[in-house]
Amino acid sequence: MKMSRQVPLNALRVFEAVARLSSFTRAGEELGLTQTAVSYQIKLLEENIGEPLFLRRPRQITLTETGERLLPKVSQGFDLLGEAVVAARRASSEILILHSTPTFAQQWLTRRLGTFQFRHPQIAVRLVTGARIVDFHTETADIAIRWGTGDWPGLISQHLMRLDFAPILSPALAETHGGIREPADLLKLPLISPSDPWWKHWFKAAGVPDPNLDTLTPNDFGVQTFDAAAAMAGQGVAIVNPAHYADDIAAGRLILPFDLLCNDGRDYWLAYAESRRNVPKIRAFRDWILEEFAGADACSKTEKCI
Amino acid sequence: MKMSRQVPLNALRVFEAVARLSSFTRAGEELGLTQTAVSYQIKLLEENIGEPLFLRRPRQITLTETGERLLPKVSQGFDLLGEAVVAARRASSEILILHSTPTFAQQWLTRRLGTFQFRHPQIAVRLVTGARIVDFHTETADIAIRWGTGDWPGLISQHLMRLDFAPILSPALAETHGGIREPADLLKLPLISPSDPWWKHWFKAAGVPDPNLDTLTPNDFGVQTFDAAAAMAGQGVAIVNPAHYADDIAAGRLILPFDLLCNDGRDYWLAYAESRRNVPKIRAFRDWILEEFAGADACSKTEKCI
DNA sequence: CTTCATGGATCAGTTCTCTTGATGGCGGCA
DNA sequence: TGCCGCCATCAAGAGAACTGATCCATGAAG
Incomplete structure (x- = not known):
């Protein structure tokens, strides 16, 4: 594999675990590998460094001087990497970037987002409004509320409400x-x-x-x-x-003089990348908004024209 | 592979290169892999994190916010790991741990080690003397000068000089x-x-x-x-x-009353782990000492007895 | 002093990740 | 409009990495 180019990362990870636990077998357990695999990786690393890293004593292993020198930086390095990934994963589950048409945002979302926040206090919604249809490929967005026919390749679209006029x-x-x-x-x-x-x-x-x-x-x-x-x-x-x-x-501030509601075939849809359908925050938002509409559906009597 | 357990290390390395070079293709070149492979690894990482890391814009890619947050720690982490390995490699090529019998050390090595140091100024020799035969498995040693018959399993033995008496x-x-x-x-x-x-x-x-x-x-x-x-x-x-x-x-301080030199079949040998025969410092020492003896051989006339 | 338990090394076989090469799409650029 | 640069996708293949069985050494226990 071309991957393990200069620095054999996987071997280093195994090394870190072995050094910490002072045991090939236990390191294997922690990493979900067999003792054989651990042995293999350590040998690999030792060949790469050009020096033994552990002294194989009868019932326990000890770090050689080289191993001793290697360990601190390696574990620091992995700490950083781990932290970084965990932080990114956490952050990515904490901020939901929602794109919406301005009208829907103002008339519908702003009045109801509170219940979403209440149900998922750990998720912060960043609402981005604009007339332009967001391209998930070139812009940062998790989920969008759009207006159209609902057939967008690569996206999952779920019908939210009829857009009557x-x-x-x-x-x-x-x-x-x-x-x-x-x-x-x-x-x-x-x-x-x-x-x-x-x-x-x-x-x-x-x-x-x-x-x-x-x-x-x-x-x-x-x-x-x-x-x-x-x-x-x-x-x-x-x-x-x-x-x-x-x-x-x-409230009588507006009147609807005729019951005739029209629809030009374009409705409100929820859209998100198919590949991300299982991302927790996206599921959470989808579940919530669909529930909201499921409850409201009874009230919306519309008649399709055109 | 069970290896890429929680944190996909290889994908992270690719990510770092891509982020630094702002290009999948160039990152591939740097890492010695194809653009396809880079694309695959990035997708892998994005799935793992649960968020896109790059925005694919027409002729260039940009980090998303998540990617931006991820990058600094990741590159720091890899810096540390790289440093650690390089340092270990360097250190391991700079210190040669040489075990020897006390007599050989005193009568032969101490008088000639200078020329080795002169030829390889970057290699520091740590000379360990002791009667006990060092076990490369359980002790830190690169090379040993021993006295015996030269057949040690797992080791390469090279004849240095007859041990006559x-x-x-x-x-x-x-x-x-x-x-x-x-x-x-x-x-x-x-x-x-x-x-x-x-x-x-x-x-x-x-x-x-x-x-x-x-x-x-x-x-x-x-x-x-x-x-x-x-x-x-x-x-x-x-x-x-x-x-x-x-x-x-x-110099006349000692005399050898009879020309009869005996040898009991055990000579001085250079020994080192077969698996490490190509480690530079070991090659260097071996080459040097064999040369020394090659030059001296002419002077040593011995007669085997027993 | 056997016998057992522990922990690592080794080997051959197998899995499956990763890589490759070809292809296609998309947007700039001339 | 056609070419070029850059990334995505796909099927297929290579080979690294993992596994299970076995072996060996040591120290502890009976």
Whole structure:
């Protein structure tokens, strides 16, 4: 093997154990090897150094001077290595880097992350939001909440919630212009983010002829929260995922004039690298979030359109 | 392999090289393995840690935070291990532990070791003398000069010089009692170490009937130098290896009354562990001492008896 | 003084890690 | 657009490393 190039690491590890325990047999037990293997490794190391490291006395072995000189640095070295790995493993199990769309983060995560922290106090969540879809290959991320169709090669995707959309507006605004009785009435009010393709989808599903909206600007999803805030302030009608604003609707700050919820085939998904499906912190987060949605599913009645 | 138990050492070494060189390919070159192997080891380590260690960016790789945290301790650890091994190797090539019989040490080695030191200034010779035959297995020794038949299992033995013996005495003493004309005349003088079995051998070879000497005490070889000193002081006749006292004989301080040199089949041999025949310091000493004897051989004319 | 127990060395056979070489993808660069 | 650099993947093979059986030496126990 080309691996044991200059410094025979495995032999050194065996040496350390043997020196510490003063016994080939016991070192073997500690390392999970047979006494034969230990003997082999020590001989290897002795040949490499060019000097015996142990004196084989009848019922016990002793370090030679060379061995004696070798031991301290070697055990120090392994201490460091061990520490480093343990620390890395621990740290990696303690910090969960979660990527999410800004809307989902603000409307859903921030309100519920507390229960995750409570259940896993040792895991610190670092939440990174952004419209761009994170590439697990070139960026540091453990898990992501994304919006799409869920087929990402190399990733495991688990469905979180439907991403429906429907118009919302403030009760006060709904009273103006003679009230909102049918979908077409919405066109009498200012539309917030009129370039959002969702408008077209929704009006089409509602049977309203093409309202001739400009849909050049793609829905970049960074603004839904602002749209909702604008709607709440009575500045117009926004098209958003009503599930995110259930509270505001229940409190009367927003109204959902029509029960027609649309879905363009893209939902919220949880995604993480297939190769890391068993990493504890990832399992923990997945289990938690799926549980949260399992409990909430009863409330979400949606109807697929398109 | 059971070896890579908890801490995958080889993977860590590869990691260190990759991190230092920021490249799988170049790390492979440095370590003497293929890029594939490097990739494999890094993946192994990443699985072990549970976290990616490198971000694979288009034309270069970057350490992740975890990798960044891991690196310093790992490289420190390997520094220590490397240092330790190098130091041990160096130390082991710098100190030569030489065992010898006291007589040989005093009469031969001490006078010539200087030339060895001169030729190999980096090798320090630690000379250990003692009558007991050193066991390379249970004692720290690199090379030994012994007296015997040269067949020691597991050791390489190389013949150094015949160990002949003959009576010597001071010129003054030889004048007394009417002088020494034939071997039997020696019996008129006091014998030094009369229990030495060499006396029996020599007298027998000289044709002198059994002088009835006590040979219970084995020749332990620790005393030849003292015997010679006593003889030189005129206190009696000693039986020694005349080659060791060639100077004193040439200077007239001692005389060798008869040319009859005996040898009991046991000579001086150089011995060292077969498994270590290629250790540099051992080769160096062997080469040197054999050369010394090769030059001296011309002078030693001996005749085997017994 | 046997007999037993302990601990290491040795040997041949086998397992399985690690390596290789070929191939493919991806992003820059000219 | 095609080439190049760099890493990932795959199947296959080499050989290091491990095992189990056996042997040997020593010291302790009966």
